[in-house]
Amino acid sequence: MVIVMKPEAKKADIDKVVRYVSNLGLTPHVIEGQERSVIGVIGDVSILLDKPITTMDGVENVVRISVPYKLASRMLKPEDTVIKIGSVKIGSGNFVIMAGPCAVESYEQMIETAKAVKKSGATVLRGGAYKPRSSPYSFQGLEEEGLKILKQVGKEVDMLTISEVVNTQHVELVAEYVDILQIGSRNMQNFQLLTEVGKAKKPVMLKRGLSSTIEEWLNAAEYIMKEGNYDVILCERGIRTFETYTRNTLDLNAVAAVRRLSHLPVVVDPSHGTGRRELIGPMSRAAVAAGADGLIIEVHPHPEEALSDGAQSLTPAEFDVVCQEVQRILSVMR
Amino acid sequence: MVIVMKPEAKKADIDKVVRYVSNLGLTPHVIEGQERSVIGVIGDVSILLDKPITTMDGVENVVRISVPYKLASRMLKPEDTVIKIGSVKIGSGNFVIMAGPCAVESYEQMIETAKAVKKSGATVLRGGAYKPRSSPYSFQGLEEEGLKILKQVGKEVDMLTISEVVNTQHVELVAEYVDILQIGSRNMQNFQLLTEVGKAKKPVMLKRGLSSTIEEWLNAAEYIMKEGNYDVILCERGIRTFETYTRNTLDLNAVAAVRRLSHLPVVVDPSHGTGRRELIGPMSRAAVAAGADGLIIEVHPHPEEALSDGAQSLTPAEFDVVCQEVQRILSVMR
Amino acid sequence: MVIVMKPEAKKADIDKVVRYVSNLGLTPHVIEGQERSVIGVIGDVSILLDKPITTMDGVENVVRISVPYKLASRMLKPEDTVIKIGSVKIGSGNFVIMAGPCAVESYEQMIETAKAVKKSGATVLRGGAYKPRSSPYSFQGLEEEGLKILKQVGKEVDMLTISEVVNTQHVELVAEYVDILQIGSRNMQNFQLLTEVGKAKKPVMLKRGLSSTIEEWLNAAEYIMKEGNYDVILCERGIRTFETYTRNTLDLNAVAAVRRLSHLPVVVDPSHGTGRRELIGPMSRAAVAAGADGLIIEVHPHPEEALSDGAQSLTPAEFDVVCQEVQRILSVMR
Amino acid sequence: MVIVMKPEAKKADIDKVVRYVSNLGLTPHVIEGQERSVIGVIGDVSILLDKPITTMDGVENVVRISVPYKLASRMLKPEDTVIKIGSVKIGSGNFVIMAGPCAVESYEQMIETAKAVKKSGATVLRGGAYKPRSSPYSFQGLEEEGLKILKQVGKEVDMLTISEVVNTQHVELVAEYVDILQIGSRNMQNFQLLTEVGKAKKPVMLKRGLSSTIEEWLNAAEYIMKEGNYDVILCERGIRTFETYTRNTLDLNAVAAVRRLSHLPVVVDPSHGTGRRELIGPMSRAAVAAGADGLIIEVHPHPEEALSDGAQSLTPAEFDVVCQEVQRILSVMR
CATH class of the missing domain: 3.30.70.1140 (Phospho-2-dehydro-3-deoxyheptonate aldolase; domain 1)
Structure with a gap:
C-alpha cells in the first residue's frame, strides 16, 4: 500500500x-x-x-497494490480448479454446455427441451423457478413446482440441473432439487445470499453483476469460498454500457482476464449477454476462442410461446448449429 | 405498443x-x-x-410506449406524496436532513454524533448495523447490537432513525428498532426483499442501484407499493460511469426527472454519490437547487477512527457549514 | 416514424x-x-x-424506426464489400493481418518489424507518423519524416502501408505516402476530416469512437461514402466502460452486429482494445471466431524501448504465436 | 511514480x-x-x-502519482483566473450567461433572440455556423454567412459572441467574426485544432468530451495553454452513460471537482447536458449552486421551427424564468 x-x-x-x-x-x-x-x-x-x-x-x-481476494486468486492456487459433479467435469480443458429455457413452464416444455439439447451435447439443464423480473407485473416463475419438474426431467434424461436461488431462505430448498446453485447478476453483491450458498454443499455458478468490475466479481466469489465452498463457477453475462443495440455488452475481455487472475472455471452466457438471437452463434464461438470453460444458452422449443426471454431464446435446431460451430472451434484450441 | x-x-x-x-x-x-x-x-x-x-x-x-410502473407514477397520482413520521414530514416542500455515521460503532460515537447533527438541523439519525461490503474481510457491522444503540440514541435525542435491511429474514427485526427501513443500492433489484419491506408497516427509503435506469428504479418502488406500502422515499446516491476521480457520479438529472415522473419524495446522498469529502458541500447545495426533498449525509465525530467510509465522512463542524449553505439555497427556492 | x-x-x-x-x-x-x-x-x-x-x-x-445511414447499410447492398488494394483483398472471407509499431521511430525499427511481421503472415504494415496523445508533453510522432520511412520500408518488403491522418490539411500528403488512410477513434466524429478522406482516392480504415454507438459509427462511414469513397474498412478498438482492469473494453458484439447491419469489412484492434499484452492472443482468436475480417496488432522489435504504447506491444516472437493461433481458428470458420 | x-x-x-x-x-x-x-x-x-x-x-x-497537466493546474496558479473580454468578466465570482440558438438560421431569428436574451441578463450570444451532425443528411449550418449574421447582430445589440470552430483551417476565419472560439465536445481531443486555437488571440471555450475524464479534459486545456493562450473557459455539457431518459448525463460533480483542480472558469450547458427542455431550469439552478461560473443555454424564438436541436431549446419566455431562478440562487452564494 x-x-x-x-x-x-x-x-x-x-x-x-x-x-x-x-x-x-x-x-x-x-x-x-x-x-x-x-x-x-x-x-x-x-x-x-x-x-x-x-x-x-x-x-x-x-x-492499494494488492488485490483483496485471496482464495479465488491464482496467486494462492496456481493450477486450474476442476469441478466434478457426477460424471461431469468443468474447468481446465473440460468444456461444459448448459442449456434450457429461461423459465420452467411445464413438464412437457422441459422434457422436449432436455431431450433436444442433450442430443446436441449439453450436459447441464437450466430452467428458472424463481425469476427476478424488473417489473412486478411480469411472470415470476413456478417456484417449488418448477424445481420439481426440473429435477424430474433431469433424472429422466440423465442431465445435471442448474437453477437460480434468489433468497437466503430458499437455499436449502433449491439445493435439494438441483445440482448447481445459480446466483444471478442482480444478486452478485447480495452478500448474505453469497454467505448462505457458501455453506451449502452444492457447486455455485456466480454471474457477474451488470456493472461489477472484475475485482468485485472475484471478491463476491471470495464470500462464497470463505465459507468453505470452493466449487465456484464464474459466469460472464454482459455488462451495462452506453450501447443500446445489444441488451448488454458481453465482455469477453473479462473471460481472458479472469483466467489469468483466478483458478476458477468461467462460463459465458451469450443469451443474456447480447439479448439478440442472431448474435448468439458468433459470440458463443468467440467465447470459446477467448478461453471460456463452458457456455450457458437459452433454448426453448417454441420461443414464440415462452413466458419470458423468448426474444433471445434459440430453437433446438438453431442451438444444434451453434453447438456444432462451437465444437469446431474447440477442436483447434490447445 | x-x-x-x-x-x-x-x-x-x-x-x-x-x-x-x-x-x-x-x-x-x-x-x-x-x-x-x-x-x-x-x-x-x-x-x-x-x-x-x-x-x-x-x-x-x-x-414500448408506456412506462410499466403505475402506482409510482405521477400519471396515476398527480399531487406530491408527503410522508409523515411522528412530527417529521418529507416531500412537497418539506425538506429533511438525515445524518450520522456509515456504521454504528458504539453508544459513545452515536450519542456524540446525534447531538451534533441535531443541532445543525438533522431530524433523522442514520447508522448502519448490517453493512454490505465488497470484500468479506472488511468490517460487517454490529448487527442487532447496533440497532439497539441506534434506537436508544434516537430516543434520547428525540430523532427518527434509519438503518439498512439486507435480508428478508431481518425485515421484522430491523422494523422493530428503526423508523425508516433503508434498501441499499446493491439490493435495489433484490425483489424478494422489496416485496418483504412492502409488507412492513414502516416507510422505506429506496436507494437507486449503481447502474439502474430511472425506469428500473421506479419499477423497484412499484414492487414495494404493490404490497400496500406507499411510504416510499427515493434516494439518488450516484451511478457508475467511466469517471474515476469521483467514487460514483451523483446524477442530479435523475432527481429533476423523478420529480416529474413520480409523486414520491426523493432525497440525495452526496457522501456515497461523490466519495470525496470536499465535494459534499457543493453537491448538497446543487441537490437542493435541483429540487431534492432531502439529504442524507455521513457524519462521524472522528472520521480518522471510523470503521468504514471515513474518507467520505464529514466532521460535525464541516456538516454544520453544509447545513447552513443548504438553508440559504432552500430559502430562495419556490 | x-x-x-x-x-x-x-x-x-x-x-x-x-x-x-x-x-x-x-x-x-x-x-x-x-x-x-x-x-x-x-x-x-x-x-x-x-x-x-x-x-x-x-x-x-x-x-425513429429506420436507421439514418443508407450507403453503409446491408439493406441497400446485401452482398459483402470486398476491398482490393494491389494483390490484397479485404472482406467476405478474405482475412487481413495488419501489424507494426504504434509509432514510426526509425528506418531500422521499421525494417526489422516489417520483415518479422511479414514472415508471420501480415500483409499490411502499420506505423503512426502523426500521433494524437492525451498529454501535450508526450511524443507526437515523426510527421512527414515518419511517412517517408513507412513508404520506403513498405516498398522494400513489399507490404501495403497504413497510417493515421489527423487533420484535413494533411489528407493529401498522407495519401501520397500510404495505401490505407486511418481515421483514429478520437476523430471518428471529426466530420470535416471524414468528408475530406471521402474525397481521397485511397481506402479508409475508420476506427470506432471510444463512446460511439454502432449507429454513430455507421453514420460516420456514411460521411465518407457520401463523398464517393466506398472503400471503407471499419475497425473495432474498444469502448470506454466502468471497467478499469483493461484500458478499454473490446466490444466483439459490435463486430457480429456490424456484419449484419452493414456490408463493409470490419477488422479488430486487440492492442488498443485491451491495453494488455497478455490479452491480445485470446482476444485475437475471439475476434476471428466472432467473424472479423482482419486484425491490426501493435508489434515492436524492442517494446521496452518503444516511444509510445510499448506496454501493449507484442514482440515479433509473441506476434508469431498469435498468428498461428488465429490461423487455426480461421481454418475451421465456414 | x-x-x-x-x-x-x-x-x-x-x-x-x-x-x-x-x-x-x-x-x-x-x-x-x-x-x-x-x-x-x-x-x-x-x-x-x-x-x-x-x-x-x-x-x-x-x-502515476502526479497529474500530467501543469499550466491548467491550481497547484501552479492557486488563484482563480478571470477572463476579461470587453466589459465582460468571467470567473472568480463573475457569473456569465451565454444564450442563443443552436444554429444561426437568419438575421431575423438572431436579432429576435438576441434582444430577448439580453433583456433576461445574457451578455454573450451563441449561434452555430459550422454544425457537426451525426448524420451527413442533417442540416450542417450556414457557414461563413452565419458568422456574418452573428457578428452583425452582436454589434447591434452590444453583446459578445461565441461560435464553434470545427477545423484548423477555419480558426483564423472564425476568430475574425467572434469574441470567443468554441471547441465542441466531439473535438475535445482533436489536438491539431487545440494547438491552432492555442495560437489564436481569442478566448476559447473548451467543451468536455462525451466520454472524457476530468484529467483528459484538463490535458486538453493544457494543449491550448501550452501555445500561449491562457484564456480558456471549461464547459461541462454532459457525459455518456447507460441512462437513456436524458440525452446525456450532466455531470455537476465535475464542476465542483474542476474548481478544486484548476484555476480556470467553468460554465455549464444544461441544454446538451440533459437534452430535455423541462430539466433545463432545475439543472441550471443546480449548476450555479455547485459553483459554476456561468451557463450556456439554447434559446430559439420559435423552437418548433428550429433547424436543429429544437427539442431542447427554450423560448425566450422560458429562458427568462430560468434566469430569474438562477439570479435567486446566485444571490445566496458566497
Missing part, C-alpha cells in the same frame, strides 16, 4: 501517518519526492483496508 | 401478428410504410410484456 | 401535428390508444429528422 | 529497473514488501511517461 501525501503536507503530517501505521504493526517507508512525499507500507496491509487514512491531515489518497 | 416489421416481412407474417394480437383481446392497426410496415396495438398492452413477439417471423422489434 | 402524444394531449394538438406532417408531403396515421394517441408517419421521413416535433404542444416524443 | 513489481519478480529484474531509472537521472527507492517489491521513483518523472516500463521483466504495473 502506498500513501500519497499532498504537496502542501507538513513534516508533522507525515510523522503522524508514520506513527499511525507503525502502531498497527506495519512498516512505513517515507520517500520524499520533488513535488510531494509518498509512504510505502509493508506488512499485512489488509488491516488498513477499513482505516480512514485519507482523512488524516496532509494525505491525498491511498493506492 | 408499436410492433416494427422487417423490410422483408411478408403479408402472411403481418397477418399472423395481427391474429396473435387480436386473440389476446387487443386491437392492432397496421400502417404500411415505404420501407416497412408497423403495427400499432391498442388496449391493455401490459399483457404483451412477457410475450416473445420479436421471435415471430418478420418482426424486427417492439417499441 | 412514430410520434407519441402525451396522455393529456388535446384533439387540437393532434390535429396540428397531423397538418404539420401532411404539409411536408408525408402521410400521418392516428391511432387512438386507451392511455394516449400515437401517430404513425409514412413517406420519406428523413426530412423530419431536423424538425423539432417534440416541441409541439401535446407531443411527448418521437420514435 | 511507483513501479509495482510482480510477486514472482527476481532480484535481477528489480536491479534492471533500478539501473534503467537511474540512467535517466531519476532516483529509485526499492521497498521490499511481504508479497512483492515496489519501487518509488523521485525526480522529474514526466520523462518516464512514454517509457514502456511495464514491458520490463517482473514489472506488474506503474502507478
Whole structure:
C-alpha cells in the first residue's frame, strides 16, 4: 500500500501517518519526492483496508497494490480448479454446455427441451423457478413446482440441473432439487445470499453483476469460498454500457482476464449477454476462442410461446448449429 | 405498443401478428410504410410484456410506449406524496436532513454524533448495523447490537432513525428498532426483499442501484407499493460511469426527472454519490437547487477512527457549514 | 416514424401535428390508444429528422424506426464489400493481418518489424507518423519524416502501408505516402476530416469512437461514402466502460452486429482494445471466431524501448504465436 | 511514480529497473514488501511517461502519482483566473450567461433572440455556423454567412459572441467574426485544432468530451495553454452513460471537482447536458449552486421551427424564468 501525501503536507503530517501505521504493526517507508512525499507500507496491509487514512491531515489518497481476494486468486492456487459433479467435469480443458429455457413452464416444455439439447451435447439443464423480473407485473416463475419438474426431467434424461436461488431462505430448498446453485447478476453483491450458498454443499455458478468490475466479481466469489465452498463457477453475462443495440455488452475481455487472475472455471452466457438471437452463434464461438470453460444458452422449443426471454431464446435446431460451430472451434484450441 | 416489421416481412407474417394480437383481446392497426410496415396495438398492452413477439417471423422489434410502473407514477397520482413520521414530514416542500455515521460503532460515537447533527438541523439519525461490503474481510457491522444503540440514541435525542435491511429474514427485526427501513443500492433489484419491506408497516427509503435506469428504479418502488406500502422515499446516491476521480457520479438529472415522473419524495446522498469529502458541500447545495426533498449525509465525530467510509465522512463542524449553505439555497427556492 | 402524444394531449394538438406532417408531403396515421394517441408517419421521413416535433404542444416524443445511414447499410447492398488494394483483398472471407509499431521511430525499427511481421503472415504494415496523445508533453510522432520511412520500408518488403491522418490539411500528403488512410477513434466524429478522406482516392480504415454507438459509427462511414469513397474498412478498438482492469473494453458484439447491419469489412484492434499484452492472443482468436475480417496488432522489435504504447506491444516472437493461433481458428470458420 | 513489481519478480529484474531509472537521472527507492517489491521513483518523472516500463521483466504495473497537466493546474496558479473580454468578466465570482440558438438560421431569428436574451441578463450570444451532425443528411449550418449574421447582430445589440470552430483551417476565419472560439465536445481531443486555437488571440471555450475524464479534459486545456493562450473557459455539457431518459448525463460533480483542480472558469450547458427542455431550469439552478461560473443555454424564438436541436431549446419566455431562478440562487452564494 502506498500513501500519497499532498504537496502542501507538513513534516508533522507525515510523522503522524508514520506513527499511525507503525502502531498497527506495519512498516512505513517515507520517500520524499520533488513535488510531494509518498509512504510505502509493508506488512499485512489488509488491516488498513477499513482505516480512514485519507482523512488524516496532509494525505491525498491511498493506492492499494494488492488485490483483496485471496482464495479465488491464482496467486494462492496456481493450477486450474476442476469441478466434478457426477460424471461431469468443468474447468481446465473440460468444456461444459448448459442449456434450457429461461423459465420452467411445464413438464412437457422441459422434457422436449432436455431431450433436444442433450442430443446436441449439453450436459447441464437450466430452467428458472424463481425469476427476478424488473417489473412486478411480469411472470415470476413456478417456484417449488418448477424445481420439481426440473429435477424430474433431469433424472429422466440423465442431465445435471442448474437453477437460480434468489433468497437466503430458499437455499436449502433449491439445493435439494438441483445440482448447481445459480446466483444471478442482480444478486452478485447480495452478500448474505453469497454467505448462505457458501455453506451449502452444492457447486455455485456466480454471474457477474451488470456493472461489477472484475475485482468485485472475484471478491463476491471470495464470500462464497470463505465459507468453505470452493466449487465456484464464474459466469460472464454482459455488462451495462452506453450501447443500446445489444441488451448488454458481453465482455469477453473479462473471460481472458479472469483466467489469468483466478483458478476458477468461467462460463459465458451469450443469451443474456447480447439479448439478440442472431448474435448468439458468433459470440458463443468467440467465447470459446477467448478461453471460456463452458457456455450457458437459452433454448426453448417454441420461443414464440415462452413466458419470458423468448426474444433471445434459440430453437433446438438453431442451438444444434451453434453447438456444432462451437465444437469446431474447440477442436483447434490447445 | 408499436410492433416494427422487417423490410422483408411478408403479408402472411403481418397477418399472423395481427391474429396473435387480436386473440389476446387487443386491437392492432397496421400502417404500411415505404420501407416497412408497423403495427400499432391498442388496449391493455401490459399483457404483451412477457410475450416473445420479436421471435415471430418478420418482426424486427417492439417499441414500448408506456412506462410499466403505475402506482409510482405521477400519471396515476398527480399531487406530491408527503410522508409523515411522528412530527417529521418529507416531500412537497418539506425538506429533511438525515445524518450520522456509515456504521454504528458504539453508544459513545452515536450519542456524540446525534447531538451534533441535531443541532445543525438533522431530524433523522442514520447508522448502519448490517453493512454490505465488497470484500468479506472488511468490517460487517454490529448487527442487532447496533440497532439497539441506534434506537436508544434516537430516543434520547428525540430523532427518527434509519438503518439498512439486507435480508428478508431481518425485515421484522430491523422494523422493530428503526423508523425508516433503508434498501441499499446493491439490493435495489433484490425483489424478494422489496416485496418483504412492502409488507412492513414502516416507510422505506429506496436507494437507486449503481447502474439502474430511472425506469428500473421506479419499477423497484412499484414492487414495494404493490404490497400496500406507499411510504416510499427515493434516494439518488450516484451511478457508475467511466469517471474515476469521483467514487460514483451523483446524477442530479435523475432527481429533476423523478420529480416529474413520480409523486414520491426523493432525497440525495452526496457522501456515497461523490466519495470525496470536499465535494459534499457543493453537491448538497446543487441537490437542493435541483429540487431534492432531502439529504442524507455521513457524519462521524472522528472520521480518522471510523470503521468504514471515513474518507467520505464529514466532521460535525464541516456538516454544520453544509447545513447552513443548504438553508440559504432552500430559502430562495419556490 | 412514430410520434407519441402525451396522455393529456388535446384533439387540437393532434390535429396540428397531423397538418404539420401532411404539409411536408408525408402521410400521418392516428391511432387512438386507451392511455394516449400515437401517430404513425409514412413517406420519406428523413426530412423530419431536423424538425423539432417534440416541441409541439401535446407531443411527448418521437420514435425513429429506420436507421439514418443508407450507403453503409446491408439493406441497400446485401452482398459483402470486398476491398482490393494491389494483390490484397479485404472482406467476405478474405482475412487481413495488419501489424507494426504504434509509432514510426526509425528506418531500422521499421525494417526489422516489417520483415518479422511479414514472415508471420501480415500483409499490411502499420506505423503512426502523426500521433494524437492525451498529454501535450508526450511524443507526437515523426510527421512527414515518419511517412517517408513507412513508404520506403513498405516498398522494400513489399507490404501495403497504413497510417493515421489527423487533420484535413494533411489528407493529401498522407495519401501520397500510404495505401490505407486511418481515421483514429478520437476523430471518428471529426466530420470535416471524414468528408475530406471521402474525397481521397485511397481506402479508409475508420476506427470506432471510444463512446460511439454502432449507429454513430455507421453514420460516420456514411460521411465518407457520401463523398464517393466506398472503400471503407471499419475497425473495432474498444469502448470506454466502468471497467478499469483493461484500458478499454473490446466490444466483439459490435463486430457480429456490424456484419449484419452493414456490408463493409470490419477488422479488430486487440492492442488498443485491451491495453494488455497478455490479452491480445485470446482476444485475437475471439475476434476471428466472432467473424472479423482482419486484425491490426501493435508489434515492436524492442517494446521496452518503444516511444509510445510499448506496454501493449507484442514482440515479433509473441506476434508469431498469435498468428498461428488465429490461423487455426480461421481454418475451421465456414 | 511507483513501479509495482510482480510477486514472482527476481532480484535481477528489480536491479534492471533500478539501473534503467537511474540512467535517466531519476532516483529509485526499492521497498521490499511481504508479497512483492515496489519501487518509488523521485525526480522529474514526466520523462518516464512514454517509457514502456511495464514491458520490463517482473514489472506488474506503474502507478502515476502526479497529474500530467501543469499550466491548467491550481497547484501552479492557486488563484482563480478571470477572463476579461470587453466589459465582460468571467470567473472568480463573475457569473456569465451565454444564450442563443443552436444554429444561426437568419438575421431575423438572431436579432429576435438576441434582444430577448439580453433583456433576461445574457451578455454573450451563441449561434452555430459550422454544425457537426451525426448524420451527413442533417442540416450542417450556414457557414461563413452565419458568422456574418452573428457578428452583425452582436454589434447591434452590444453583446459578445461565441461560435464553434470545427477545423484548423477555419480558426483564423472564425476568430475574425467572434469574441470567443468554441471547441465542441466531439473535438475535445482533436489536438491539431487545440494547438491552432492555442495560437489564436481569442478566448476559447473548451467543451468536455462525451466520454472524457476530468484529467483528459484538463490535458486538453493544457494543449491550448501550452501555445500561449491562457484564456480558456471549461464547459461541462454532459457525459455518456447507460441512462437513456436524458440525452446525456450532466455531470455537476465535475464542476465542483474542476474548481478544486484548476484555476480556470467553468460554465455549464444544461441544454446538451440533459437534452430535455423541462430539466433545463432545475439543472441550471443546480449548476450555479455547485459553483459554476456561468451557463450556456439554447434559446430559439420559435423552437418548433428550429433547424436543429429544437427539442431542447427554450423560448425566450422560458429562458427568462430560468434566469430569474438562477439570479435567486446566485444571490445566496458566497
